[in-house]
Amino acid sequence: MKRRSAAPFLQLSAAVQAGPWMGDLDDRGPEPLGMMLADWEYGARLHLSRTLTIDGDLARRELDFGAPAALELMVEVGSGPGNLPRSIVQRHRVPISVAGGPVGVDFAVPSGQLSSQLILRTAILLSARSREAGRLSPVLAGSRLWSDVETVMLEGDDPRFPMEVTSFSRMFSNPLQAEASWYLRWNPAQLGRDFRGGVRLYLNGDDPDFIRRVQEQDVLTLQAMMGDVVSQICESGLHDPEFADLIEDADEGTMAAQVDYWLCRAFGSVAEARSAMEQRPGDFRAAILGSMRL
Amino acid sequence: MTSTVVLLPRMSVLAVDRVLELVAQKASPADVLGIVDSLPDAATFGSVGGSPASSTQLGQFASELEAAARRAGYPEDRSQLARSKFDAECTRVLADSPILQSGESARDDTWAFIATYLLRPLVTWRFGSSSDRFHGGVRNAFQRLWMRRVLDRGLSSDARWELVDALSEDAFVQIVERPSIGADPVLARACAEAWLRMSRRIGRGMMEDVMRRAAILVRLRNEVLALSCLDPDELNRTMDEMFQRAARELGIPVPDDAFG
Numbered sequence: 001m002k003r004r005s006a007a008p009f010l011q012l013s014a015a016v017q018a019g020p021w022m023g024d025l026d027d028r029g030p031e032p033l034g035m036m037l038a039d040w041e042y043g044a045r046l047h048l049s050r051t052l053t054i055d056g057d058l059a060r061r062e063l064d065f066g067a068p069a070a071l072e073l074m075v076e077v078g079s080g081p082g083n084l085p086r087s088i089v090q091r092h093r094v095p096i097s098v099a100g101g102p103v104g105v106d107f108a109v110p111s112g113q114l115s116s117q118l119i120l121r122t123a124i125l126l127s128a129r130s131r132e133a134g135r136l137s138p139v140l141a142g143s144r145l146w147s148d149v150e151t152v153m154l155e156g157d158d159p160r161f162p163m164e165v166t167s168f169s170r171m172f173s174n175p176l177q178a179e180a181s182w183y184l185r186w187n188p189a190q191l192g193r194d195f196r197g198g199v200r201l202y203l204n205g206d207d208p209d210f211i212r213r214v215q216e217q218d219v220l221t222l223q224a225m226m227g228d229v230v231s232q233i234c235e236s237g238l239h240d241p242e243f244a245d246l247i248e249d250a251d252e253g254t255m256a257a258q259v260d261y262w263l264c265r266a267f268g269s270v271a272e273a274r275s276a277m278e279q280r281p282g283d284f285r286a287a288i289l290g291s292m293r294l
Numbered sequence: 295m296t297s298t299v300v301l302l303p304r305m306s307v308l309a310v311d312r313v314l315e316l317v318a319q320k321a322s323p324a325d326v327l328g329i330v331d332s333l334p335d336a337a338t339f340g341s342v343g344g345s346p347a348s349s350t351q352l353g354q355f356a357s358e359l360e361a362a363a364r365r366a367g368y369p370e371d372r373s374q375l376a377r378s379k380f381d382a383e384c385t386r387v388l389a390d391s392p393i394l395q396s397g398e399s400a401r402d403d404t405w406a407f408i409a410t411y412l413l414r415p416l417v418t419w420r421f422g423s424s425s426d427r428f429h430g431g432v433r434n435a436f437q438r439l440w441m442r443r444v445l446d447r448g449l450s451s452d453a454r455w456e457l458v459d460a461l462s463e464d465a466f467v468q469i470v471e472r473p474s475i476g477a478d479p480v481l482a483r484a485c486a487e488a489w490l491r492m493s494r495r496i497g498r499g500m501m502e503d504v505m506r507r508a509a510i511l512v513r514l515r516n517e518v519l520a521l522s523c524l525d526p527d528e529l530n531r532t533m534d535e536m537f538q539r540a541a542r543e544l545g546i547p548v549p550d551d552a553f554g
Binding site: 007008009041042043044074078079080081082084085086087088091093111112113114115116123125140141142143144166171173185187189190192193194197198200202248249251252253254 | 398479509523
């Protein structure tokens with residue numbers, strides 16, 4: 001998902017070579033963190049480490065510093081379900097030598113404080129301004145010069161889009177609803193909440209053929225299903241008279257931000273999307289459906 | 295030594311829907327309790343280490359919250375004042391509850407169980423039958439109060455819960471329920487302290503629009519400047535500057551505006 005703000009100062013790019021996150025679970029030895037930390041549980045001993053290498057000369061050129069400036073490495077350890085961390089459990093700060101070179105973090109994480117996911121945000125910050133700074137150089141201590149995010153699942157098998165197989169004949173008292181292939185559970189009044197915590201797609205376990213097609217990632221099945229899901233959520237957002245304010249106000253990773261992304265991808269802008277929905281609903285649905293095939 | 299995590303019961307979204315459906319149909323308490331047996335996944339425990347909460351632990355937890363509710367006026371007094379007092383009292387109890395001091399309290403399905411199964415009468419008294427107050431999430435009757443613990447000034451403070459007692463409901467939504475601010479205790483507290491200072495200058499009644507505008511400014515500023523890494527005085531000064539800018543942009547005069 002794209003960032004909606006750009007820094008008003010120069011930042012680092014090629015000057016930073018970031019090594020992988022390494023995780024050591026229960027003293028088995030460090031291994032690169034993958035998408036999921038298998039065998040994690042509340043009592044696990046978890047140790048994380050990472051090394052970055054800063055090219056000091058290139059960093060000064062990228063930031064247009066005439067003299068060295070003090071930088072620092074910051075790592076925030078977040079946790080909780082959803083796109084964004086529910087809580088920041090730890091924050092680590094390490095000074096970076098003005099000459100550059102390797103800098104790293106190495107720390108234990110209290111597993112008992114974690115839940116669902118581990119979200120590791122690494123940043124390089126300006127600690128103190130350079131004595132010789134260019135017009136576009138960062139000057140404020142704390143300026144974010146570089147960052148990345150690593151997300152690791154700790155438990156469950158929640159895919160990128162939260163979904164679950166369940167029997168609709170047991171879930172619904174209405175027999176018509178029980179015949180549906182999928183059901184999206186969400187609340188239109190909560191477009192401000194984080195996306196993965198705000199939606200859940202239930203797949204009808206009474207229809208093994210449909211489940212098989214989803215598991216085999218059948219293109220038409222997935223396109224139809226996601227087209228319906230995205231249309232539902234987008235149309236609800238567009239009908240909300242406060243939607244424009246909601247988008248401006250919304251944090252990255254929220255349902256409103258996701259709707260904004262889907263609409264801009266299919267129509268170029270929210271205004272275009274609204275016009276299509278109101279005046280050419282067939283075009284609107286076709287565009288959403290088509291964008292799900294991309 | 296690491297203490298054992300207390301595993302809390304979890305209730306799925308579907309199970310909450312079924313319970314609320316039965317309650318709406320005025321089913322008997324036995325029918326409602328029976329939903330736990332009829333849906334295999336209605337109330338479960340995670341399988342990720344720790345010890346399942348005992349009935350004694352859950353009972354004590356429920357009793358403490360019920361006592362807090364009674365101090366606020368439950369069940370006879372349903373005034374706005376009583377409900378606000380309920381929020382403040384329960385925030386204190388939840389923040390110090392030993393069974394919540396783990397990653398279990400980050401789960402929506404844990405709070406769904408607490409609101410729907412363990413303390414449903416309190417939720418009904420506080421909010422009526424609105425379903426999102428029973429489901430997990432930021433609107434859950436108790437989860438929203440648990441999230442306010444980030445505003446705890448700490449045991450060493452003489453006014454530990456001043457922020458929780460003083461902030462308006464809208465301020466809680468903008469600070470605590472906004473992930474980019476609420477997840478970071480340093481940032482959330484700094485924001486709340488700035489709200490308090492500004493409210494004393496322009497009055498609580500003027501704060502809603504100011505807070506909403508300031509929250510956007512804080513979020514955008516934090517994307518380029520790591521606010522939580524500033525020293526405390528600089529952070530407070532920066533927060534005050536953003537609140538005063540928000541007021542200026544809204545045309546609200548601020549007495550002794552140092553940044554105007």
